[in-house]
Amino acid sequence: MSDFELKPLTADHRRAAEAFAAKIPHGERAFIDRSLLSQVSVASWTQRTGARRTGAFIGDEMVAIMTVNPRAGWMSQVGELRLVVLPEARGRGVATALANRAVEVATEMELRKLYVEVLERLDAVIAMFAALGFEREATLRDHVIDGEGRPGNLCILSRFLSD
Numbered sequence: 001m002s003d004f005e006l007k008p009l010t011a012d013h014r015r016a017a018e019a020f021a022a023k024i025p026h027g028e029r030a031f032i033d034r035s036l037l038s039q040v041s042v043a044s045w046t047q048r049t050g051a052r053r054t055g056a057f058i059g060d061e062m063v064a065i066m067t068v069n070p071r072a073g074w075m076s077q078v079g080e081l082r083l084v085v086l087p088e089a090r091g092r093g094v095a096t097a098l099a100n101r102a103v104e105v106a107t108e109m110e111l112r113k114l115y116v117e118v119l120e121r122l123d124a125v126i127a128m129f130a131a132l133g134f135e136r137e138a139t140l141r142d143h144v145i146d147g148e149g150r151p152g153n154l155c156i157l158s159r160f161l162s163d
Contacts, residue, residue, distance in 0.1 A: 050070055052068045064083070070111060129157045135157060
């Protein structure tokens with residue numbers, strides 16, 4: 001039995017979301033759009049939007065967040081998955097549970113495809129997504145800078161949700 005609970009984020013989770021954002025390690029903040037970590041943006045995680053967010057909670061503490069963000073225009077059938085798990089919650093199945101929930105959410109949203117961007121050297125993360133049916137679609141060389149200022153390859157993995 002898991003020691004965490006998945007909950008759709010609501011306005012009731014605002015303080016937990018703010019505390020979560022403050023705990024993301026400095027070196028990992030480079031992997032997250034900094035604008036997503038501003039106070040205003042963190043507050044928006046709990047607001048009504050086209051994106052769907054689910055938090056993983058241990059008690060009242062938020063330890064992870066998953067976002068499925070539908071793209072617009074000619075990519076409106078595609079959703080972007082973002083997933084962040086605090087270090088102390090890793091190795092408990094939180095990421096796998098949230099990734100599975102993301103597939104469910106994207107299907108409910110009637111998206112045809114879901115993709116996620118992962119630093120290529122994160123072999124365990126790529127393996128987790130591959131086990132969930134995601135396939136490597138592209139590698140963008142020296143596309144990102146990691147938390148220590150080193151360039152890295154960005155791997156794009158995707159999963160088709162319907163035919």
